Amino acid sequence: MRTIALFLLILVSSTCFAVDRTEKIRTLMEAQGLVQMFQQQIDSGRLEQRKQAKAALGQIMAQLKPTKEFDARFRFAFDEFLKSVETPWSAQDIVAVWAKVYGERFSDQEIDGLVAFYTSPLGKKDVMAAQEALPKLTEHFSALTKPLLERATHNFIERLQLLTQECKCQK
Numbered sequence: 001m002r003t004i005a006l007f008l009l010i011l012v013s014s015t016c017f018a019v020d021r022t023e024k025i026r027t028l029m030e031a032q033g034l035v036q037m038f039q040q041q042i043d044s045g046r047l048e049q050r051k052q053a054k055a056a057l058g059q060i061m062a063q064l065k066p067t068k069e070f071d072a073r074f075r076f077a078f079d080e081f082l083k084s085v086e087t088p089w090s091a092q093d094i095v096a097v098w099a100k101v102y103g104e105r106f107s108d109q110e111i112d113g114l115v116a117f118y119t120s121p122l123g124k125k126d127v128m129a130a131q132e133a134l135p136k137l138t139e140h141f142s143a144l145t146k147p148l149l150e151r152a153t154h155n156f157i158e159r160l161q162l163l164t165q166e167c168k169c170q171k
Contacts, residue, residue: 031118
């Protein structure tokens, strides 16, 4: 009986420790601005996916003369495609995983020190600079990626057109 009570005491105290630690790490992640940065990345990725997919649909539609009914069906298929490739996780989900894999590398004292830094004026300035730099970084690499995606999309559409001609399956 005493062993069970001791076990329960250890279990409860370790659970409280884990909750406290998780809360400390979450506070750190918020102070570091990670929630906002991860959300910016998710939003930026979704916007870029939609933009590229619209460009591809535009190229495909330029080659066709569908009736209004088929135009609507193509656009519906496009919307369904976008929904199917949209990432289902949120910034909070990313932070939860980040907190686990990042947080295990630090002691409680170190986490307290990091929280103290990121809530200090210099830490806040660091977070602000990172948040302002992230969209510029994303824009830079999006600009580098754009011609690659455009070329690949163009080649893919040409390939589909050739296959359509070869199969002689057009109506």
